[in-house]
Amino acid sequence: MALSPQIFAIYLLLLSGNFLAVYGEDYAFDYQTVANCEQDQYFDLAELQCKSCGDFQVTSADGLSCDCEPGYKIEEAKGLPGDKICLPCPSGEMVTSDGWQCITCPPSNPIQPDGTCAPCSEGAIPVEYDQHGEVQEDFSCVDCSDPTQPDEECDSCLRCHWDVLEVTGETSCTCPDSLGGPVQTGGLCFSSTDDVLEYADGMYVIPFESYAGDLTSWFFEENYLASEAACELYQNLTACQLLGNLCVYLDYYQDGSFIDACTAYDNIAILRTSTVHNIDDWPTSMPWLYYSSDDPVAVLSDTRIPTVYTLDANKESTYLKFVLAKYTAVGEFLGYQDVTGGTLQLCPDTQTRLDAAFLFGTTYTQSCTIPAQDFWNYPEHENIFYDLYIEFEENGNKLLHAVPILLENYNENSNEPNKEEVVENWILTRRFFLVDNLSGKTTADGDAEVVRYASLLRFEIEIQGQNGKIYTPMLRVRYSEINRETSYDLNTPQTVNFQVDYTMNYDKYHNDVSIAMGVMSAFAVIWACVRTNAWRRRAGMITIDIISMFKFFFFFCGTLADVFFIVMFGCGFYWLVFFRSQSSVYLVLPYGSDETHLIVYISVAFVLKFFDLLHVIASQCIIDIFFIDWERPKGRIVQSNEPGAENKGQIAPVSAWRMFFVANEWNEIQTTRKTNVIFQLFMLVLFLSVIGFEDLASSNPRAYVNTDSAYYLDEDSRMLRFAVSSIVYLTIALCQWVFFTFIYERFVEDYLKNFVDLCSMANVSIFLLMNRNFGYYIHGRSPHGKADTNMKEMQEQLKREEENLVGQRGLMPNSEQQTFEMLVQSKLREQYDKIMQPVTAVGAREGGQRGARGAIDMERSLQAFQTMNKFLAAYLDHSLRDLDYMVKDKLLLEKVLDMEFYETIDKGFFYNDDGNSFDGALFHGHESSLLIFDLLLFLVIDLIFKDFILAAVLTYIFVVIYCKIRDAWGRSNLAKKTLVDERFLI
DSSP states (O other): OOOOOOHHHHHHHEEEEHHHHHHOOOOOOOOOOGGOOOOOOETTTTTEEEEEOOOTTTOOOTSEEEEEOOOEEEEOOHHHHGGOEEEEOTEEEEEEEEOOEEOOOOOSOBBBSSSBBOOOOOOOOOEETTTTOEEEEEEEOOOOOOEEEETTTTEEEEEOOHHHHHHHHHHHHHOOOOOOEEEETTTEEEEOGGSSOOOTTTTTTTTTSSSSSSSEOOHHHHHHHHHHHHHHHOOHHHHHHHHHHOOOOOOOOOOSSSSSSSHHHHHHHHHOOEETTTTTEEEETTTOOBOOOHHHHHHTTTTOOOOOBBOOTTTGGGGGOOOEEEEEEEEEEEEEEEEETTSSSSSSSOHHHGGGGGTTTTOOEEEEEEEGGGGOOOOOOOEOOOOOOEEEEEEEEEEEEEEEEETOOOBBBBOOOSSSOOOOOOOOOOOOESOOOSTTTTSSSSOOOOEEEEEEEEEEEOOOSSSSSSSOOOOEEEEEEIIIIITTTHHHHHHEEEEEEHHHHHHHHHHHHHHHHEEEEEEHHHHHHHHHHHHHHHHHOOOOOHHHHHHHHHHHHHHHHHHHHHHHHHHHHHHHHHHHHBBBBBOOOOOOOGGGHHHHHHHHHHHHHHHHHHHHHHHHOOEEEEEEEEOOOOBBOOSSTTTTTSTTOBOOOOOOOOHHHHHHHHHHHHHHSSSSHHHHHHHHHIIIIIIIIGGBBBBBBTTTTTTTTTTTOOOHHHHHHHHHHHHHHHHHHHHHHHHIIIHHHTTTTOHHHHHHHHHHTTTEEEEEESSEEEEEEEOOOEEEEEOOOHHHHHHHHHHHTTOOOOOOSSTTTOOOOOEEEEEOOOHHHHHHHHHHHHHHHHHHHHHHOSSOOOOOHHHHHHHHHHHHHHHHHHTTOOOOOOOOOOEEOOHHHHHHHOOOOOOOOSOOOEEEEESSSSGGEEEEEHHHHHHHHHHHHHHHHHHHHOOOOHHHHHHHHHHHHHHHHHHHHHHHHHHHHEEEOGOOOO
């Protein structure tokens, strides 16, 4: 069934409404140049499109206007080029050279095939008008007469300017000067003073910030009134462009107390009843200066650009094709120009590095200083105005999409909305310049008193997401001023910045990070509670007191620091892998405020890990340690050294050197680690700075390892810098751990096993309490029963052991198990503290300082030492009736949670371990925590200074410092708890 016309019209109306609801106002239009215009079309420099010439007209030589066809004269030439009226000349006549009249060719100058008279003889001036300015019957070669005048070459007579002739009725080439009558301004003649704005104070003043007082601009004096009148009355395209330029010189500022250039532009734009390309803000025959019909959010979120941008160098879509429409200061259209080649970049550089700014996805930063005097160089820095567009193709047609300008200098009633972060308050504009050394002139021949230049040009591009497309880009512009009086003679360097920034919506990313942090932090709390509970059980505590709270805090600090690092490492790994592997761009690196979370989390993780390090060092340096000497005396002293001595018949003393030797070895391995810090940092700097892995941290998605210096590499992304350095650091650490665990410890040296062997050879066991009821036991009792012997007997003992002629070294019969975790009864700990009380009291008074003890204190300490040696030896031999222990294996869950489930009411427990559980009292057992701390320290320093070498040096210095602190404090505690003088601990 056919639709009625009314229904069809309603359908079209609804369809157009839906289209507008989806896309909003369409700011894209066909990309046309003069070359696209047909033979009967001209290029409208205001609307940037081809328009048809009138009847009997052809395109002019420059393509920007229309001329009458050969044989046709101009009857009227007011208004737009296409509005010109052409009439045919009678047969046998030709059109005069100015195109306004018809004339007959005399026999001396017969008509030519091209429709013109034969040229005058050499030295004659072709004359088509008589001395009164009236066209002659025949073409002749005579002098010019009014209303014509010779041209600069004096080879023809030209008609006077049309505006003067219109005012004078073609009777004079001079604009009359009469009261209330014709008025001349800006080189144009107007019929009445009513056609020109009335002058008001401040109309020619430009409010420069750096200039004291009011600066009256010569350029405004010469051009403002004339351009306003010509634009309004005659729709003169050049005059309208000039008026728009004057408004741009004012930074789009409207004073309100008089009609300034921007107010005049608005007043004329309101009178225009039609628009260009259906864009409401673009009035016919005038420049487009403002975005006023759509709010900034709608403009910047427009998805009209269909190009899918890639990183493939072989495709055109790897470039951002920005196009500039260029105008002189007086409004002449200079054509289009591509932005490549440094068109907008004031800083010099190579062509490759300049054009890298417009490689899609390349975050670009260029900064330099330019001597102030250079900006007064007019030929080098000519005043050119630009309208910015981005080119794209659609259905085989080239289109241009307008790019808005955010002028930071925009001032509205003393407010600067374009410096705010609130997009809704922004005022978007269209036209800008790079250097203004013209408007600040007070005379035509003088230099500008104030020069302005674009100190910041920043392209801000937001990608849509997974499809490789972008929203409407924006150019942020900031002008700075140079005052001639204060800066010219000093030639003060002026800073210029050019940037291209990419962004995307990071809400989902921040959401995911927050969720991960929340979940992992909850696990951190749980794990800290588990560790605190384990500590309470080992410390024999029943209630939760202030010490328990402090322990929970330190456990939580260490765990939470690990959580922060793990989550941020995952984020950094994600950005590095997916940013580097993308072909169609869908990821843009976090920048500026979006990187804040990385800095905050890593900094907080470092502080938390620092507290964890302090806790580890303190816990290891306040342990209770006792060396059990199993050596027995070999008899009694049978002869004294001196006559009458009282030591005759006493038990022969046992040598203390074995214990000193063991204590010294323990002191040496306190800060031994599984990784070599010097090698770690050296290899890290080698890979990052020498081999060139740091290039992977560049914001340029096309960067690779050791990128050629001829290519542009932007400032490193903090996120990628964090990721690259963390991956390289952890990879080197992993390689060290594998080498140390599977090669060095097996085939070269195992520090911990060697130390256990040394204990057995020295016949010394180690009883070590990390907490009140928990610690480690190293069984060093020699299977030979003695170790204080000569070299020959020692060799014989080793040989018998190799031949299995003696018992095994383990604590239990027929066992090699020498190391244990132990959970002892509270009664044993009470007895331990009671026996060691003299030693503890003396140590507290001495404060751990080196020096000789008093004779009484020494006697009491030695007595306590001997008593403790017998007590622990009896305990280990199951010789105490009320104190005993049993040896068992830990349950799997106990190993996982690092906790003991059994209560030590009747017996203590010795848990078999893997041979090195006692490394919990050494740096060796906390390698992962120390490694993470070192890495976090390196990362924090690098985040501050962005220097890998400096970060490595400072990290090494800090590692040396905390190792020295741990070594000194641990040595002091060892000397205090074991009665081994520090002078033996070297």
